[in-house]
Amino acid sequence: MDNVFVDNKKALFDYEILEKFEAGIVLFGHEVKSIKNGNMSLRGAYVTFHNGEAHLIGAHIGKYKPAGGLKEYDVERSRKLLLKKKELRYLMEKRGVKGLTIVPIKVYTKHSRIKVEIGIGRGKKQYEKKEKIKQGDIEREIKRTLKF
Numbered sequence: 016m017d018n019v020f021v022d023n024k025k026a027l028f029d030y031e032i033l034e035k036f037e038a039g040i041v042l043f044g045h046e047v048k049s050i051k052n053g054n055m056s057l058r059g060a061y062v063t064f065h066n067g068e069a070h071l072i073g074a075h076i077g078k079y080k081p082a083g084g085l086k087e088y089d090v091e092r093s094r095k096l097l098l099k100k101k102e103l104r105y106l107m108e109k110r111g112v113k114g115l116t117i118v119p120i121k122v123y124t125k126h127s128r129i130k131v132e133i134g135i136g137r138g139k140k141q142y143e144k145k146e147k148i149k150q151g152d153i154e155r156e157i158k159r160t161l162k163f
Contacts, residue, residue: 020050020129021122023057028144030118030136036106038131039097040071040122045079045088047129052079055122062096062117062133064107069096071119071131096131109135 026032042050049055054077063072070093077090098106109115120132139147 017124019121019123021055021057023120025058026118031139032134032136035134036102038133040131041095046076049076049079057119060119069098071096
């Protein structure tokens, strides 16, 4: 990973990530520039399958201002993900398992190409989320007391 543009911290909080995959993403030129300027959000985004292809739904990529009007541009359009056939079949199988979701975790560059890290996640229960927050508070308190 050369440069991380977006981290989906909400997905890491809401889901226990079981497996991770790296996928390419099909973008327009102005979308690439917009992502590199930091105009992207993965909040509420997820991966679906249409006609044997993976698509990223709900990812918000803002308009690139210097590109002009871009009248017909949809900021949350469906974007095709590029995966190997074996990975695609595996993910399609896992999608059918009850309680599993495929979510984007982060967007980054690798050798000047924009990549998306997607993960198979199992939703956390409310008490698991509260326990995670409590652990973070305890660790923060320990660091604070050790600092003095």
